[in-house]
Amino acid sequence: MDTNSWRTAITATLHCLTGCAVGEVLGMVLATWWGWGNAASIALAIGLAFFFGYLLxxxxxxxxxxxVRTAVRAAVAADTVSILVMELVDNGFVLAVPGAIDAMLTDALFWVSLGASLAIAFVVTVPVNRWMIARGLGHAAVHHLHAGHAAHEGHAAHEGHAGHETHMHH
Incomplete structure (x- = not known):
């Protein structure tokens, strides 16, 4: 078993998780502040989760x-599936827990359900990211750029480039 690809998948998923968590909390804060309903709150949280996930x-x-163009393409390629899976699991969980969708930031239920939903989303998303990385997709593209070689595509399947110090030059 290739431990490097698992490590890369876990790192990529934690990255995603951070963006999703920031987006979820900020979405809840803004939606509450603006007096928005549940559907608008969820839409805002998902939009912000994608924004912060891509931004990281x-x-x-x-x-x-x-x-900039290469970085935008890499972020979209690396994170779209990961954030999508994470948000589906996360929001599905929050909708499934009685009262969680109506919990406010001051309620323990909000934080407990958010923490649990993100933990479950993390566990579900790591294998998805590993599967994609093993095929040279998703975060393999980012590690490809970090490794500083855009010339031969087949090398992306050999993840574990995080330790390389070379960079891509334009």
């Missing part, structure tokens, strides 16, 4: 020397 990857790729 985009920032990392930009830091490694990629141009």
């Amino acid at each position: 990857t985009f920032t990392g790729v930009r830091r490694s020397g990629a141009d």
